[in-house]
Amino acid sequence: LLVKAGLAEARARIVAETLTEADLMGHTTHGLALLPLYLKQLESGNMAKSGEPETVQDLGAAITWDGHYLPGPWLVYQAITLATERAVMHPVVTVVIRRSHHIACLAAYLEKVARQGYFILLSCSDPINKTVAPYGGLKAAYSPNPIAAGIPTQSEPIIIDISTSATANGLVAQKHREGARLPYPWLLDSNGQPTDNPSAFFDDPP
Structure with a gap:
């Protein structure tokens, strides 16, 4: 499906494998459930079908890319590949990607790297996607900003993947589609009161 939508086979395979790995790990909101969205984004042009990340700055151990909204899983894969290559020369390597498309489940990238003996830390944010209100506030100001570590x-690597918000947008959307409640009152309604009703996420203010 991704190839038919215009992605090169190698890039489509990385995206598909990342989404599948998320499902296998139990993170179904960030696995193949994202495929319809990705296909729509490819069709609309919001996700770039071709091109390469642009190197904005390369200081050896610190690299900044402009992702030009290429597929997020493919960009992260390329960044991890570069970082592990550079780790032979530098004790710590950091790759920052601006203007990436959605990168799916952070945990899906970790095990392979950790099994190579590397500590990997991933984090992401989307300044455009304002869905989380600061503590004590009502107006959404930032994204869930997940952090993951391998x-x-x-023996077995330790895998950590958390959202810095009470829950993830994907889980809220899933419960909303199912007509189900959240396990706990993780959201704020339009009056600033805690609620377990996912419909509150779509109110104004969210």
């Missing part, structure tokens, strides 16, 4: 050990 930690190598002598």
